[in-house]
Amino acid sequence: MIPIGLPSVSFLLTVAALFSTTLIWLIWTLRLVFLRRSENNRHKRLVYLLVTAIAFFTLFKTADVYLQLTKELRVSSANYHLALGAPQQLGHIDMPAGTQLQLALANLKDSFKAASFPEPVLISGIQALRVERDISSAINDSRIVGFTPTNLRVIGQGISLQAGWYCDATQPIEFTLNADGEISTFSACTLALDTTVDEIILPAGTVLRASTGKSYTDGFVDIDRWTVYVPSNAEINVDGLALTDAHLTLDNMRRLHEIGGALLSRDTQLGDLKHAAGSTARLNPRRLRETYPAAWLIEIPDGSLSSTPPNTVHHTYAIHDRTGKTLAILPAR
Structure with missing residues (x-):
């Protein structure tokens, strides 16, 4: 500072x-x-x-x-705030005359943190109208002595195919950048179309982020490669369960790896248990994988069960396999 x-x-x-x-x-x-x-x-x-x-x-x-x-x-x-009087390449982007720049460092065009184009500019397959960059500044003796762009958000028009995903270009499509500002990898976007992955229909408007694996405090790094955030008002179906507010992760083959959290959108019968709408549901959480791999962990709110096995009045979580069979009921942690 x-x-x-x-x-x-x-x-x-x-x-x-x-x-x-x-x-x-x-x-x-x-x-x-x-x-x-x-x-x-x-x-x-x-x-x-x-x-x-x-x-x-x-x-x-x-x-x-x-x-x-x-x-x-x-x-x-x-x-x-500067306007380009002639076409110029900045940050590996060919910018036309009339481009409006917002700079991180005074009068230094290469330090632009936002650029608005008077006409569409092709950037990584996107008809871009605006780009935004995050800039990391280097400070020495209370003076800014340099900068490094870290990521790029591109906003434009139409639909763009990125890493096999159909992205809505009117919403920010994000990329990580090399130190010189050149695009390195695709990192995030909003899906433009309903998209099916591992028999799950992800609705348009779903937010997608690339991942290098979720890291835990004990040093464990998970195998997820994509994180998916379904819009809160949208419903998806997984193993016959209707879910809202779903947060999913996919592996490198785009197969469902984990559901970090979701809500049952309606009363659901699984085995001998009936779960109430609004109950929290998770799939394949790490803490259960060794004993119950690829299992559902569903919260049991008080009074939500229509039938309760003996001696389970204080139990608050049910474990089901992906066919719906009840494997165990766990006490609250």
């Missing part, structure tokens, strides 16, 4: 005193105007004149500071 000196206590007290005096003058003046009174006492008149002088000085300095700040903001805005 760049350190910024804080104003002294005496300065703050002086400013507070000036504005307080101005407020007193304003109230005093309104009282004289609306009550149609004048100060006949010589001492009061002198005090009023002194307060008026202080108030005028405060208002003048306030207006002067405001005008200076406005001027500096205009200059700053001009230094950080």
